Amino acid sequence: MLKNSLLIFLLFIFSLVDVTGQDFVNRDHTYLPSIRTVQLYIPGLQNIPAFAQLRQSGGSSNGFLGTNLLTALDSFVRDPSNPADYNPEVFYRDREGRFGTSSNYQQGGTLRLSFDDLATEARYLYYRFEHCNADWSKSDLEDFEFLSSINEQRIKNYEFSFNTRIPYVHYWVNFPNEDQTWTKSGNYLVHVYDSDTNEPILTRRLVVFEEEVSINAQLIRPFLVEDINTHHEISFEVDFTNTELKDILNNISATIIQNGRWDHAIIYQKPTHYAGNTIFFENLGAYKFPAGKEFRHFDIRSFDYPTRQVLEVSKEINGTEIKLVPDQPRGTSKFWSDRDLNGSFFIQSLDNYDSPVAADYAHILFSLQTPQPLLDEDVYIFGAFTNWELNDQYMMHYEDRYSAYFGEATLKQGVYDYLYAAVPRDKSYIDFDRLEGNWHETENFYTILVYYRPFGQRYDRLIGVQAISQK
The missing domain is CATH 2.60.40 (Immunoglobulin-like)
Known part of the structure; x- marks a missing residue:
């Protein structure tokens, strides 16, 4: 058990490991095309806009706790000795190992991993943790050294979608829980797999840390x-x-x-x-x-009335199709300030009661207008909903007759941030400068x-x- 409080939030990974006989990658990743909307967040707070910022009481600009509740990037478990200094979103673990919140938030004390499977039947799913070093290689610790109980645990919670055009099964599990908690700080991977087929389902990362030191950081002139x-x-x-x-x-x-x-x-x-x-x-x-530059974003919380960046909504029996307003390259355009989610997304339906199983999915059509295709480069849609990775299902295709790139994504009702990435054919690097540009006033x-x-x-x-x- 840690001497001091633990702090939890989500991070990102790379490389290969072998878990329960499967190959898992060490980054946020989904292994099946039917797995969608993977989130790690504070229960009850996943719909709070990610541009919200937490400031310590009386703190300076360095006291900002950058909050991304949608991905739990900075969802903290803080020291209970100073509970009044923090907002309800900030959690702590006391010296007896009990989790709670500084303001007794009813849903507090845990993170929730949730995701959807675009299917009509439920799977028999399990998860396990892997402890990693600072470079995300597997650490030398055995399971019993960083967990309070057996590693393999079943995901017991699932629910079928209700009154949606595209059916799905919604799964969720809270960490820590009555079956298991962490006993060491460091980098962690959580792997989810199907116990019947032995298929890997997803990998997500989180970090548990001790508050042993304080860090004073500032942005300086380059x-x-x-x-x-x-x-x-x-x-x-x-x-x-x-x-x-x-x-x-x-x-x-x-x-x-x-x-x-x-x-x-x-x-x-x-x-x-x-x-x-x-x-x-x-x-x-x-x-x-x-x-x-500030992220591009669109709002598809409603399929019944126009929302931001939506050009057209077409409802069919087997699904909804949404065309977004065509985008333009911004590499040389002037900077403008616009509140965004720093690349993240949140789920919410304004058409039905706000429930994880009432929000529907839609097929989204993206378009990027350019006079001609990029030479020796592909264009990808990129953001948290793509797991911050280059995925072939989000690669765009150029059509000469429209002088534009087109791409598609199947997404759940909510608000999404995204960028366009220019990538050499060998995928040696990701270039945002050509299609998006850089400006020092951008908020990050x-x-x-x-x-x-x-x-x-x-x-x-x-x-x-x-x-x-x-x-």
């Missing part, structure tokens, strides 16, 4: 002149007054993430120096990210994670996390 108008740069320091750390320059490392995306995270950064009880990360020019969330692994320890402890916003 070190390189050519980055001033297009990039964000971060400087931060770590205060370890309340804990003992050994061989700091070798045993401490940090990772920085923009908007919860692990595909371009800055990982395994070592301190530049330390003095007294403060560790400094001051490698100028090293901790920078392209600023991007940055999350800093600090790991500690002293000599002889067999896993990376996550001893501190801080999230800051550009605005």
